[in-house]
Amino acid sequence: MSEELYKQMAQSIIDGDSDLSVELAKKAIEINMHPLEAITKGFVVGVNYIGDQFGLGEAFLPELVMAGEAMKAAVATLEPELMKLGEARETLGRVVLATVEGDIHEIGKTLVGTMLSASGFEVTDLGVDQPAEKIIGKALEIDAQIIGMSALLTTTMVRQREVIEELDKEGLRPRIKVMVGGAPITRDWFQKIKADGYSEDAVGAVKVAKELVGKADS
Amino acid sequence: MSHKNIKTISNPKLKLEILTKEDVQKIHDATLQIIEKVGVRFPSKRALEIWEANGADVNYEKRIVRVKPQIIEDALKKAPPAYKLAARDPQQDLQLDGNHVHLGTDGCGVEVIDIETKEKRTSCLQDVRDIARIADATEEVAFHWVPVSAQDTPVEARGLHEVKAVWESSTKHVQTESIYNVEEAKAAIEMAALLAGGKDKLRERPILSLMQCTAPPLGHDGGSLDAALLAAEVGIPTGFMTMSACLTTGPATMAGTLAVGNAEVISATALLQLAYPGAPVFYAAAQTASDLRTGAYTGGGPEDFLFGAATNVLSDFYNVPLSMGAFATGAKDPNWQAGVEGALSSFMASLVMSDMLLGCGFLHGSRIWSYAEMMMDCEIFSIVHKMMSGIEVNDETLALEAIASVGPGGHYLAQKHTKNHMRELFIPQFLDRRPYSEWETKKDDARDWALNKARKLLKEHQPDPLDEKISKEMDRIIKSVEKQ
Numbered sequence: 001m002s003e004e005l006y007k008q009m010a011q012s013i014i015d016g017d018s019d020l021s022v023e024l025a026k027k028a029i030e031i032n033m034h035p036l037e038a039i040t041k042g043f044v045v046g047v048n049y050i051g052d053q054f055g056l057g058e059a060f061l062p063e064l065v066m067a068g069e070a071m072k073a074a075v076a077t078l079e080p081e082l083m084k085l086g087e088a089r090e091t092l093g094r095v096v097l098a099t100v101e102g103d104i105h106e107i108g109k110t111l112v113g114t115m116l117s118a119s120g121f122e123v124t125d126l127g128v129d130q131p132a133e134k135i136i137g138k139a140l141e142i143d144a145q146i147i148g149m150s151a152l153l154t155t156t157m158v159r160q161r162e163v164i165e166e167l168d169k170e171g172l173r174p175r176i177k178v179m180v181g182g183a184p185i186t187r188d189w190f191q192k193i194k195a196d197g198y199s200e201d202a203v204g205a206v207k208v209a210k211e212l213v214g215k216a217d218s
Numbered sequence: 219m220s221h222k223n224i225k226t227i228s229n230p231k232l233k234l235e236i237l238t239k240e241d242v243q244k245i246h247d248a249t250l251q252i253i254e255k256v257g258v259r260f261p262s263k264r265a266l267e268i269w270e271a272n273g274a275d276v277n278y279e280k281r282i283v284r285v286k287p288q289i290i291e292d293a294l295k296k297a298p299p300a301y302k303l304a305a306r307d308p309q310q311d312l313q314l315d316g317n318h319v320h321l322g323t324d325g326c327g328v329e330v331i332d333i334e335t336k337e338k339r340t341s342c343l344q345d346v347r348d349i350a351r352i353a354d355a356t357e358e359v360a361f362h363w364v365p366v367s368a369q370d371t372p373v374e375a376r377g378l379h380e381v382k383a384v385w386e387s388s389t390k391h392v393q394t395e396s397i398y399n400v401e402e403a404k405a406a407i408e409m410a411a412l413l414a415g416g417k418d419k420l421r422e423r424p425i426l427s428l429m430q431c432t433a434p435p436l437g438h439d440g441g442s443l444d445a446a447l448l449a450a451e452v453g454i455p456t457g458f459m460t461m462s463a464c465l466t467t468g469p470a471t472m473a474g475t476l477a478v479g480n481a482e483v484i485s486a487t488a489l490l491q492l493a494y495p496g497a498p499v500f501y502a503a504a505q506t507a508s509d510l511r512t513g514a515y516t517g518g519g520p521e522d523f524l525f526g527a528a529t530n531v532l533s534d535f536y537n538v539p540l541s542m543g544a545f546a547t548g549a550k551d552p553n554w555q556a557g558v559e560g561a562l563s564s565f566m567a568s569l570v571m572s573d574m575l576l577g578c579g580f581l582h583g584s585r586i587w588s589y590a591e592m593m594m595d596c597e598i599f600s601i602v603h604k605m606m607s608g609i610e611v612n613d614e615t616l617a618l619e620a621i622a623s624v625g626p627g628g629h630y631l632a633q634k635h636t637k638n639h640m641r642e643l644f645i646p647q648f649l650d651r652r653p654y655s656e657w658e659t660k661k662d663d664a665r666d667w668a669l670n671k672a673r674k675l676l677k678e679h680q681p682d683p684l685d686e687k688i689s690k691e692m693d694r695i696i697k698s699v700e701k702q
Contacts, residue, residue, distance in 0.1 A: 060510040062465060104261070104439055107466055111513055154328055154367040155376060183515070183585070184328040184367070188340055201512040 002033065006042040009074070013046025016066025018073040025077035035078040039089060043074050047118055054203070064203075065111065068118030092120040093145040093213040096138050098130035100159035105152035108181060111202040112148060119206045121146075132163045139176055145213050146197075148179040148205070157184055161193040177212040181205060222309035224390070225357040225600065227319035227568055231608020234569040236527045242535050245477055250287040252436070252481040257282040259437035262444050265489055272492045285485065293488035296495040299537040303361060303455060304423035306413065307389035307682065311423075312360055314455075314500065314539035314573045319606075321599045323353050323592070324545060324577030325363035326396050330587040333673060338586060341366035346383040349579070349587065352672055354388035355679035358596035358603075361391040363429070363577055366587050375699040377402045378409065381426065382692050385413065386684045393541075393574075395429040395459075403428075403445035405699045407452050409692050413684075421453035428456045429502055429541060432482035434467035443486065450490040450497035457541050458486040459502030463515055466508040472521060472528075479505050480532055487538070500573070501533035504543025516583035517546020518559035526567035533572075542572035545595050550582050552591040552665050560598045568602045575599070593668035597648050604644045615639075647671065 005028065012020040021043065028038040050067040053059035075089065082088060097113050099106045106128045117123045124142055126135060139147050147167075151157035160180050167173050179197035180190055190198035197208040210216050237245075252258075260266055261281045270276045272293075275284040300315040312320050330341045333348065345366050353359040364380040371379040377397035384392045397406050406426065414420040428449045430442035438458075449456045460479030462468035468475030487499050507521035508514065526544055533540035544563040549556035567575055578595030581588050609615075620635035630636050648664035650657065657663075 054511075057511070061508075061513045062470075062510075104433055104437075108513075111466075154326070154369060155373040158373055183583075186329060186340070186585075188329075201514055203512065 002037075002041075005031075005033070006038075006045065009038065009042030010046035010049065013043050013067050013070050013074070014049055016063060016070050018066075018070045021070040021074040022077050025074040028078070029081055035081045035085070036087065036089065038078060039075060043071055047071050051119075061202075064118070065114050068114040071118050072114075091122045092210060092215050094122045094124070094142050095146040095148055095209065096124050096126065096135060096142065096144045097148045097150075098126040098135045099128040099150045099152075100156050100163070101129055101131045102159065103151050103153055103156040104128045105182075106150065108152075108183075108202070109148070109150035112150070112181065112205045115202045115206050116148075116209055119210070121209060132159070132166045135163055136166060136170070136172070140172075144176060146177045146179060146209055148181070148209075150180075151182040151185065154184050157182060157189065160185075160195070164193055164195060179205065179208060179212065221312070221360070222307060223355075223357050224310055224312075224320075224360045225603055226312070226321075226360055227571070227603050227606045228317050230569075230571060230606045231610075232569055232606055234527055234566070236524065236570070237531045242531055245473065245480060245532065246535060248473075248477040249480040249484060250290060252477060253285050253290060253485050254287060255284065256436060256481075257284040258481060258485045259283075259433070260443060260485075260489070261438065261440040264447060265438075265440075265443045268447075268489060268493050283485070285488070289492075290484060290488045293491040294484060294536050294538075296491040297487065297499050297536070297538045298496060300539070301455065301498045302424075303391040303393070303427055304414070304425045305361075305389055305391045306385065306425060306684070308423075310360075310390050312391055316534070316539070316571060316573065318573060319568050319571055319575050320360035320573065321358050321575050321596070322361045322393065322541075322577045323349060323359055323363050323365045324580045324584055325365050327366040327580055327585050327587045328369070329585060330366055331581075331589070333589050333669070333676060336669075340369055341587065342370040343368035343379055343383055345587065346380050347387045348676055349589075349592070350384040350387035351679055351681060352589070352592070352675045354390055354681045355675040356593075356596050358599045359390070359578065361393055361574070362388060364392075364394050364396045365577075365579060367396070372700050374701055375402065375405075375696050378405050378692075378696045378699060381406060382409065382689070382696065385692075386689060388681050391425070391427070393427040393429055395431070397428060398430060398439060398445050399441035400444045400448065401699055403448045405695050407448060407454065408695050410454065411452070412688055412691055412695075417452060424454050424498065426454055427500075428454055430456065430458050430486075432458050432460045432462075432479075432486065434460055434462040434482060435478050436481060438482070438486055443489070446486070446490060447493055450494045450499070453498060455498040455500060456490060457500035457502040458483045459504060459541065459543070461504045461506070461515070461543070463505065464507035464521060465510065466513055466515075468505065472507075472524060475505055476525070476528060476532070479503060484536065487536070500539040500541050501529070501536065502541040502543075503529045504546065504576070505529070506546065514583070516548030517543070518548050518555070518563070520562075522546060522559070523562045523566040526563050526572070527570050530567070530570035530572045539573040541574035541576060542567045543576050544572075545576070545578055545580070545598075546584060547581060548583055550586075552581065552588055552594055552668070556581060556591060557594070557598070560595050561601070564595075564598055565602050565605070568606055589672035590665045590668040593671050594648055594664055597646065597664075597668075601644065601646075
């Protein structure tokens, strides 16, 4: 019975079917399946499969994103049960994401958020046009290991440096690591502002984040 | 009309039918439905108030506007179908009248492959000057965008340093895509008025035009809207560019992406017409398909080429000029890919007579400027220019006399007819037609020749300088914007 349900769970993620993954999560609760078992033996198997297929060039980004969203929906359904049991899902780390002040472009950042949460990070996405104090304040509030910042304009990317300088001033690094991204962000810029991580796309960002929390894929 | 040192495509002999009348009507209807039912985000107090005053349904909290089709259609009818972009040298004024394709430089990149060292580095103000000066020297480039970001200037006045640098380095028209807030827009207008000889003169001779990016899907940037409204008020031609991309900021289907981008562009264009009826506006676009594997934007590929041809059909439908993104490439080096993408995109956009064709010079999704790429893109434009003139058929070109005089066998090299017409054939600068053995000893190619040409132009070309008094006065305006 459980085996069959695990399979369906994995498949719902592979199909990127959020409605079905939520339904299966509810079913797991009904039959008193342990929420962690549902996640690790069911849903995560699907995420890993899609990830592998993507790595092989067989799956494409939209499939990865849909799988990520289906996973997020299933986990959100199971989380209250976990809380009741006084347990928490082990995550790879907590991440605060934001587009910097003066900048309203967020698609890349949102994509990074989906990929990170699908990979097991706990992601708090503050949205766009976020000043340094808000980003840092949220990171402290949730005890984040990583701050991820996006900028699309050459005139706003300087804000990434301001956040890093502020963190340094407060002595918050290396406790909090900083990842930067966005169309104008180059390796030179990343090095110049002394950020900890940088990637040109969302899939690469997951790899960088894992390295930053010391959980790199072997 | 002939221009001083500007090669422009006109009186085309080639045609392309990419969308039928019914297709265009369907895209238009879908667009109106999107604007009325889904709405478009206008995060500017001023814009929202204009919309409300004109009968739109305005949600101030979400800053989303929903507009009845009639309001949009009536507003668009007020846009002038043709006007000119003025240049510092009036002999280089550009007509936007549907019968010209003018090439511009691309923008706005963040890195440059150094013209001397060939190393990639962060872009600076001197690069803006150098690129503009080389563009001024070429006959292919008819107008400028700000090619790269002057990252060594203060952010709050960067856009002003950039336009001034281009004006000082060239007599050709400047269109900036890098001024997107009220403070800089006000100062830029003041600078343009100074150069034109007053605000009234500026309206007559818009020596500056403004391009604003939309924020797809279905949104705008507040600063861009406010800057565009200021420009429209003084008669500076202003366009909104959608870079809607299949998969990410647009639907996976091309028609859907055209409709989403169209909703962004025509809603903002209508706003300008509601505020300042008759203000010169243009349609601008550089749609593409995001990469299926990474979601990345680089531009290039068959979707780009089709979008390039389809968009002018839309701008013609609205009877406004078009500024069309072409030459986009994901290539990291001026290579096979850059050539394929540059040639096909510029050819398709030219076939439909896109008024402004953007733009030469970039690699890696408009991020890295390459002088070699710039020169080779110019040659691609020259090839397209030649192709657009088609094949002329008349008694003279049928050459019956020469054919009779040569007869079977023999050759045409010594014919007077040949002498009269040989220079109509394309004379390449960078296509390799040498003997194999010559290549074998030198092992050089188009990239080397193109770079050398850029170096030569930079060394030798001195454009008419800008009046020093005007330069100094511009400095004063820029200083007033810079934070102390």
